[in-house]
Amino acid sequence: xxxxIILITAFIVCFHSLVAQTFATRQLEYLxxxxxxxxxxxxxxxxxxxxxxxxxKVEYDTTGVVSHLGFSLFSDSLKTQALTKPLYDFQExxxxxxxxxxxxxKARKLLQEYTVQWSDNxxxxxxxxxxxxxxxxLRLASADSVEYVMTKDSLTWTSSWQSGNSSFALRFPANDDxxxxxxxxxxxxxxxxxxxxxxxxxxxxxxxxGNLGELQQLNRSNYVLRxxxxxxxxxxxxxxxxxxxxxxYPEESIANLFNYPDRQRAKGLDLQIRQVAYGGEALTYKIKxxxxxxxxxxxxxxxxxxxxxxxxxxxxxxxxxxxWYNHYHLLYITTTPQNLFDKTEPLKAVLYTFIPNHNxxxxxxxxRKSGEFHEKLKKERE
Amino acid sequence: MKNKVLKNCLLCAVFAxxxxxxxxxxxxxxxxxxxxxxxxKKMEANxxxxxxxxxxxxxxxxxxxxxxxxxxxxxxxxxxxxMWEMTPFLCIESEIIERGYKTPSGWQVRNIPLFLKDMxxxxxxxxxxxNFDKSGTIDDIYFALDIHHxxxxxxxxxxxxxxxxxxxxxxxxVENFRTSYNRKDxxxxxxxxxxxxxxxxGKVVKxxxxxxxxxxxxxxxxxxxxxxxxxxxxxxxxxxxxxxxxAKINVLFDNIEVVRHPKFDDIYGVMLKQGWxxxxxxxxxYLFLMxxxxxxxxxxxxxxxxxxxxxxxxxxPDDEIFKLGDFEIK
Numbered sequence: 212x213x214x215x216i217i218l219i220t221a222f223i224v225c226f227h228s229l230v231a232q233t234f235a236t237r238q239l240e241y242l243x244x245x246x247x248x249x250x251x252x253x254x255x256x257x258x259x260x261x262x263x264x265x266x267x268k269v270e271y272d273t274t275g276v277v278s279h280l281g282f283s284l285f286s287d288s289l290k291t292q293a294l295t296k297p298l299y300d301f302q303e304x305x306x307x308x309x310x311x312x313x314x315x316x317k318a319r320k321l322l323q324e325y326t327v328q329w330s331d332n333x334x335x336x337x338x339x340x341x342x343x344x345x346x347x348x349l350r351l352a353s354a355d356s357v358e359y360v361m362t363k364d365s366l367t368w369t370s371s372w373q374s375g376n377s378s379f380a381l382r383f384p385a386n387d388d389x390x391x392x393x394x395x396x397x398x399x400x401x402x403x404x405x406x407x408x409x410x411x412x413x414x415x416x417x418x419x420x421g422n423l424g425e426l427q428q429l430n431r432s433n434y435v436l437r438x439x440x441x442x443x444x445x446x447x448x449x450x451x452x453x454x455x456x457x458x459x460y461p462e463e464s465i466a467n468l469f470n471y472p473d474r475q476r477a478k479g480l481d482l483q484i485r486q487v488a489y490g491g492e493a494l495t496y497k498i499k500x501x502x503x504x505x506x507x508x509x510x511x512x513x514x515x516x517x518x519x520x521x522x523x524x525x526x527x528x529x530x531x532x533x534x535w536y537n538h539y540h541l542l543y544i545t546t547t548p549q550n551l552f553d554k555t556e557p558l559k560a561v562l563y564t565f566i567p568n569h570n571x572x573x574x575x576x577x578x579r580k581s582g583e584f585h586e587k588l589k590k591e592r593e
Numbered sequence: 594m595k596n597k598v599l600k601n602c603l604l605c606a607v608f609a610x611x612x613x614x615x616x617x618x619x620x621x622x623x624x625x626x627x628x629x630x631x632x633x634k635k636m637e638a639n640x641x642x643x644x645x646x647x648x649x650x651x652x653x654x655x656x657x658x659x660x661x662x663x664x665x666x667x668x669x670x671x672x673x674x675x676m677w678e679m680t681p682f683l684c685i686e687s688e689i690i691e692r693g694y695k696t697p698s699g700w701q702v703r704n705i706p707l708f709l710k711d712m713x714x715x716x717x718x719x720x721x722x723x724n725f726d727k728s729g730t731i732d733d734i735y736f737a738l739d740i741h742h743x744x745x746x747x748x749x750x751x752x753x754x755x756x757x758x759x760x761x762x763x764x765x766x767v768e769n770f771r772t773s774y775n776r777k778d779x780x781x782x783x784x785x786x787x788x789x790x791x792x793x794x795g796k797v798v799k800x801x802x803x804x805x806x807x808x809x810x811x812x813x814x815x816x817x818x819x820x821x822x823x824x825x826x827x828x829x830x831x832x833x834x835x836x837x838x839x840a841k842i843n844v845l846f847d848n849i850e851v852v853r854h855p856k857f858d859d860i861y862g863v864m865l866k867q868g869w870x871x872x873x874x875x876x877x878x879y880l881f882l883m884x885x886x887x888x889x890x891x892x893x894x895x896x897x898x899x900x901x902x903x904x905x906x907x908x909x910p911d912d913e914i915f916k917l918g919d920f921e922i923k
Contacts, residue, residue, distance in 0.1 A: 396769075396776070489773075490773075518758070528755075563765045565768070570846055570848065571764070574760050578862075
């Protein structure tokens with residue numbers, strides 16, 4: 212009798228919601244189709260016999276949309292930081308997706324597609340023991356006594372769990388679409404919504420990178436602290452001193468305005484943004500320059516390059532390189548030099564977002580004329 | 594009669610003199626010092642023949658005829674034609690003496706002075722270096738400055754930044770292109786391909802040959818790639834069917850290379866390695882796209898090619914992989 216009650220309760224826990232749900236991303240919607248039953252209809256940690264009673268988690272946002280689904284491996288307190296929550300959510304979601312593949316061949320194929328490496332006690336997981344190892348790893352990760360460390364090199368994150376003599380590790384690329392579970396269209400729309408609703412509540416002053424003792428004198432009153440260069444010399448993070456914002460020095464002023472953000476200097480300037488988004492659609496909105504720079508914060512390295520600067524036109528590009536993920540944002544601005552100081556009109560800006568740069572072999576490949584092979588192929592086609 | 598013979602002899606002499614003067618006018622001879630003589634002689638002959646041919650083509654207004662230059666490799670010819678496409682040039686010296694430098698793959702001679710036809714006066718005089726392999730065959734030829742930055746540098750730093758912006762916008766477009774396959778967005782794909790897009794797909798076919806020997810017949814299989822050309826309509830219809838029959842598609846792009854056409858500033862080539870994963874099928878191949886940047890927000894694809902990455906168990910040779918220089922733009 213008691214067993215019957217327990218089984219019925221488990222059934223209710225796993226299958227009690229018959230309300231149709233909406234999901235924040237296509238990836239979550241897809242995961243839900245693989246789930247054996249329906250989800251709880253509010254944020255909860257729950258268990259199902261089909262998952263060997265390992266704890267699962269579902270989260271809803273304030274609009275009632277499912278925003279996260281995965282195994283429950285990390286505490287809420289660990290996930291409070293905006294930077295790392297996506298990384299923890301990704302790992303929880305990834306393990307669920309692997310579990311839901313149902314067979315070892317599919318699970319390994321998925322790991323290969325995602326370029327994710329999972330090792331158990333410092334060894335790659337052996338054939339035939341995959342799901343046993345997975346279950347053991349998940350039990351280890353969800354235990355209270357586990358030690359957890361996450362590190363990053365230039366392109367990948369590595370997580371490791373250890374308790375006593377047992378350990379496992381997960382290594383995955385720092386790619387936006389993989390970690391966020393959102394494709395480019397979804398992530399662009401999310402960013403546009405965040406920017407349109409954003410209001411800065413903190414000081415945007417950021418420390419100058421580099422040693423001020425290395426300032427180089429340019430002329431009588433101007434100095435430059437040479438920063439890093441990105442791809443070409445003219446795209447750099449130089450900061451010009453002495454002439455911080457002077458209409459007689461528009462190019463240096465543009466560089467300082469963007470490479471060295473300052474709320475006071477940016478005050479009164481708006482960006483009229485035309486965000487080039489998926490499908491050739493443009494998302495248009497206006498945002499204060501100071502709010503935009505506050506939104507970017509310290510999570511990006513900034514590089515500015517002047518394309519044209521005459522008496523009547525200033526065209527320049529600003530590249531924001533993510534410190535944590537493998538992407539850039541690019542802001543292309545056209546205005547007049549006078550407007551930078553008179554601040555009568557918004558700066559016209561075209562924004563490209565989430566440009567991946569981790570899979571580039573050569574951005575400046577040299578042009579080579581056709582060789583014999585293709586000349587022959589061309590003749591065969593004619 | 595005697596006057597006629599004398600006149601003919603004089604004409605021949607004048608003709609010979611003129612012909613000789615024409616050859617002498619165009620000829621450049623290179624003498625290489627400080628290296629082993631037997632290889633140096635071959636290098637001198639090959640380089641002199643090349644420089645003379647360049648000079649002749651410059652004055653005749655035609656593309657250098659490189660087929661007759663036996664002392665130049667395929668790669669060397671390809672490099673030279675790429676440079677010629679940027680601007681015709683000639684060697685301004687009739688006699689050059691330079692030392693030969695040893696390199697890991699052979700030899701190099703530097704400081705060959707050129708005049709570049711399409712450059713402004715103060716930038717028209719440049720030097721090239723010529724690379725030779727160990728046997729003295731010309732293997733590569735390049736300007737003293739990096740070729741891919743050459744024009745940008747000549748035109749000023751601002752254009753360097755514009756070019757970088759264009760390349761980043763191309764990367765953005767390519768990522769959106771990949772996303773459209775993963776989302777099975779057939780409408781968007783129909784939009785990004787131009788109506789007259791050229792679509793070439795390579796398919797590995799097995800050729801089984803039967804060979805008779807004293808033990809009887811036996812067969813062996815050799816793979817080759819057959820190339821099929823489709824119109825945009827044919828390709829989109831086929832893709833529609835693939836999307837319908839596969840619940841999930843995951844396309845991955847890696848090893849992306851971006852090249853800008855030296856003459857048509859809005860035309861870019863993108864070469865990359867594509868991983869194609871569906872529920873029941875996976876493959877890896879080389880994808881090439883010719884992209885028109887004209888409208889930076891609505892780029893179009895004029896050419897799309899796909900080739901398998903391996904044939905007969907071997908990586909596809911580099912010279913068989915489609916690239917921008919394989920297509921003529923009018």
